[in-house]
Amino acid sequence: MSKDPAPSRRGFLTGALAAGGAIAGSRVAAQSPDPAITELQPWMQYLGDGVDARPYGTPSQYEAHVIRRNVEWLTADPVSSVNFTPLHELDGIITPNGLCFERHHAGIAEVDPAAHRLMINGLVDKPLVFTMQDLMRFPRENRVYFLECAANSGMEWAGAQLNGCQYTHGMIHNVMYTGVPLRLLLEEAGVKTNGKWIMPEGADASAMTRSIPIEKAMDDCLVAFKMNGEALRPEQGYPIRLVVPGWEGNMWIKWLRRIEVGDQPWHHREETSKYTDLLDNGIARRFTWEMDAKSVITNPSPQAPILHSKGPTVLTGVAWSGRGTIPRVDVTLDGGKNWHEARMSGPSFDKSMHRFYFEFDWDGKPLLLQSRAHDSTGYVQPTKNDLRAIRGENSIYHNNGIQTWHVNERGEAENVEVS
Numbered sequence: 001m002s003k004d005p006a007p008s009r010r011g012f013l014t015g016a017l018a019a020g021g022a023i024a025g026s027r028v029a030a031q032s033p034d035p036a037i038t039e040l041q042p043w044m045q046y047l048g049d050g051v052d053a054r055p056y057g058t059p060s061q062y063e064a065h066v067i068r069r070n071v072e073w074l075t076a077d078p079v080s081s082v083n084f085t086p087l088h089e090l091d092g093i094i095t096p097n098g099l100c101f102e103r104h105h106a107g108i109a110e111v112d113p114a115a116h117r118l119m120i121n122g123l124v125d126k127p128l129v130f131t132m133q134d135l136m137r138f139p140r141e142n143r144v145y146f147l148e149c150a151a152n153s154g155m156e157w158a159g160a161q162l163n164g165c166q167y168t169h170g171m172i173h174n175v176m177y178t179g180v181p182l183r184l185l186l187e188e189a190g191v192k193t194n195g196k197w198i199m200p201e202g203a204d205a206s207a208m209t210r211s212i213p214i215e216k217a218m219d220d221c222l223v224a225f226k227m228n229g230e231a232l233r234p235e236q237g238y239p240i241r242l243v244v245p246g247w248e249g250n251m252w253i254k255w256l257r258r259i260e261v262g263d264q265p266w267h268h269r270e271e272t273s274k275y276t277d278l279l280d281n282g283i284a285r286r287f288t289w290e291m292d293a294k295s296v297i298t299n300p301s302p303q304a305p306i307l308h309s310k311g312p313t314v315l316t317g318v319a320w321s322g323r324g325t326i327p328r329v330d331v332t333l334d335g336g337k338n339w340h341e342a343r344m345s346g347p348s349f350d351k352s353m354h355r356f357y358f359e360f361d362w363d364g365k366p367l368l369l370q371s372r373a374h375d376s377t378g379y380v381q382p383t384k385n386d387l388r389a390i391r392g393e394n395s396i397y398h399n400n401g402i403q404t405w406h407v408n409e410r411g412e413a414e415n416v417e418v419s
Contacts, residue, residue: 125190
């Protein structure tokens with residue numbers, strides 16, 4: 001599988017525009033005989049593969065371009081790096097398991113579930129060690145949540161940078177997790193009265209750790225072993241990971257092996273030198289766990305230009321909030337001069353992605369596309385300048401500013417900034 005070159009403002013458009021020209025041309029010639037209709041195609045004449053040819057189903061060969069992609073120059077080594085969900089190729093709210101973005105600090109740990117254990121220790125009445133079979137005997141729940149890296153859109157703080165929503169917003173996925181409420185495991189161990197924090201630890205070579213308040217741990221956290229109905233993928237923490245709904249993805253410890261209960265936060269690397277928000281005055285905000293309301297238009301966008309001539313056009317995108325649901329999304333076609341309420345479609349789950357659509361007649365003139373999410377707390381997604389007025393430009397985390405795509409007369413889309 002080949003890798004794309006580093007994203008550029010124009011690099012995604014060549015193949016898409018070629019396809020667009022073919023589509024536009026077919027409309028002009030619609031009254032002529034169309035071989036796609038009048039002639040038998042190969043798949044109409046020959047038997048295909050049988051039921052055992054693909055024991056684990058794969059996408060069509062014509063969808064081979066729909067993959068996670070990385071940006072090689074973002075990190076020094078792919079072992080401690082990130083790739084991105086192709087948001088522009090998806091619809092609905094569920095991310096297929098094979099397209100969920102990856103973020104690793106020491107590469108993918110290949111863990112034998114038979115040899116894996118989860119220990120709970122520290123300020124508990126009885127330290128416990130669970131096998132995978134032990135965990136399967138606890139009551140389990142199914143919940144749909146988004147997982148977003150705190151650095152999602154981080155390159156955009158100082159201005160438009162990466163050309164494609166896969167790269168600006170693709171450090172996110174949204175799946176159904178199946179797992180055991182963390183509360184039940186902590187109750188089994190018996191948290192002491194002075195137990196105010198937990199420290200989950202991963203089994204990979206980075207031994208990832210984060211401090212989490214006991215209130216969150218007892219509220220909605222899960223120890224998950226399945227996503228979208230099947231076992232976690234190795235890159236997503238197989239055999240078990242922590243799910244911390246609505247909070248930054250670095251806290252969702254993969255390959256979970258230990259949970260220590262303590263009376264104060266641990267102040268480890270991932271919550272001191274990293275995953276803090278450096279302000280203009282040199283002071284860093286810490287423990288900014290919740291992911292604020294955010295949205296992005298996925299089509300049209302730089303990797304998904306308009307492929308038809310003027311006329312009926314479908315705009316779509318996704319929105320989410322770490323504090324609740326998204327009852328409303330506004331969209332603008334002119335950079336914020338006029339806003340229109342989008343049509344929400346699909347289920348509305350707490351701390352989950354929401355799908356929105358806006359149908360309009362494109363007149364063939366340039367567009368400045370933006371979306372603005374409203375969450376169930378009344379919070380409204382800010383402009384980038386609104387964020388900069390408060391937080392400056394030193395941070396790379398928690399950028400939920402409004403994204404702008406410029407669409408020209410040919411349907412080409414480009415990452416620009418209108419703030």
